[in-house]
Amino acid sequence: MRRPAFFHSVSGRRAGSPPRRRRGFGAWRSGVHREGQLVGVRRDHPLARATEDLRCTARQWNHVAAVLAGSVIARAQGGRWASGLICSASGMLVALSLLLAVRVQARRDRVIDVILEGSEELPVAVVQRERRRLLSDRNRAGLARSLEEMAREAAAPRTGRVRLVPPLFEPPIVAHVADELRDLGAVLRGGRVTARGVASVERLVKHATSPLNGHDLAALREELRRVRRLLKERAQRHRGKARRGRCSHTLSRCPGWRQS
Secondary structure (H helix, E strand, O other): OOOOOOOEOOOOOEOOOOOOOOOOHHHHHHHHHHHHOOOOOOOOOHHHHHHHHHHHHHHHHHHHHHHHHHHHHHHHOOOOOHHHHHHHHHHHHHHHHHHHHHHHHHHHHHHHHHHHOOOOOOOOHHHHHHHHHHHOHHHHHHHHHHHHHHHHHHHOOOOOOOOOOOOOOOHHHHHHHHHHHHHHHHHHHOOOOOHHHHHHHHHHHHOOOOHHHOOOHHHHHHHHHHHHHHHOHHHHHHHHHHHHOOOOOOHHHOOOOOOO
């Protein structure tokens, strides 16, 4: 039996008409939903679990924020009962905001792990966004500046200056590899580099278990050689693909990849 023409769906769209293009908040929610669908990633993968945890926490945050907004409106209209609900919802929203920040950082760490494994061209929105952030000129310049400052402070430490916060590296150890750090900074500032290599530099500079924070000079030299090799991997791979006539190293230019 044919449905009547006047029948409308829940969204207000006439039956049989083409779907409307989402705008504003609806488009944002649709993008978040597509981002949560990690195509090509197993459900038990750490990135999939971190993404699901983030999505659940974000959903809880939205619900509590809606309750808080409704309570404020009710209190403004004279409802005294809403005062307690405002206090409880505010406290819960603060706790969920902190948890949400932890979830975001946890997912970023899992994305970095995926990139470090060599899957930087995985056609997943969150991976490609992190890849673009790593390869951005601003991020590369910031990491290069951090490496150069480490080398400068380790080579000529200012003994008369009082430090409120101790350095995040061992100056006596870093002083032996100051030239290697400056060389890494130069590689970051110019030429073709891989997101995997930049992620390795970021872990080297910012991670708590970095060899820069230890006392093993041999391990630090080995890590610097590995990071330099990963950074220069891009130019070699690009030349090899150009000779074979394949697509570019940039995934967004590859005709076989469809952006979500």
